Amino acid sequence: MKSNFYERVYTVTAEIPEGKVATYGLIARWLGKPRGARAVGWALRDVPTDLHIPAHRVIYRDGSLAASEVFGGFGIQKERLIAEGVPFKDDDHVDMKAAVWEGPLHVVDE
DNA sequence: TTGGTGACGGGGA
DNA sequence: ATCCCCGCCACCA
Numbered sequence: 573m574k575s576n577f578y579e580r581v582y583t584v585t586a587e588i589p590e591g592k593v594a595t596y597g598l599i600a601r602w603l604g605k606p607r608g609a610r611a612v613g614w615a616l617r618d619v620p621t622d623l624h625i626p627a628h629r630v631i632y633r634d635g636s637l638a639a640s641e642v643f644g645g646f647g648i649q650k651e652r653l654i655a656e657g658v659p660f661k662d663d664d665h666v667d668m669k670a671a672v673w674e675g676p677l678h679v680v681d682e
Numbered sequence: 683t684t685g686g687t688g689a690c691g692g693g694g695a
Numbered sequence: 696a697t698c699c700c701c702g703c704c705a706c707c708a
Binding site: 578615 | 703
């Protein structure tokens with residue numbers, strides 16, 4: 573059993589399929605921590621780049637993206653999402669209704 | 683152990 | 696939509 577919250581966040585995030593996105597709160601919920609959204613954001617902030625975790629697919633509940641500086645530059649996250657086919661509602665909001673991932677079909681142990 | 687911190691989220695004005 | 700405030704959580708000095 574891995575009590576390591578970070579690892580569990582990475583595991584679920586790694587499962588987000590191309591063209592789909594998830595939110596911090598959703599991931600927290602799948603991990604059994606409905607109120608742990610901030611902790612998820614914290615975990616994603618420290619993702620080792622060599623793990624190839626698609627952290628850019630995790631966005632805000634309202635479809636907006638992370639601070640422009642976070643992914644190495646203005647618009648980087650948006651470009652990557654568009655390249656994967658993620659539908660946008662407008663210039664800076666993902667079309668959540670169509671792009672949110674349903675979530676892992678299996679239970680994520682604690 | 684305590685306290686500060688932040689890639690959050692929800693509710694109210 | 697925007698701003699503000701507050702509760703939550705894991706981390707790290």
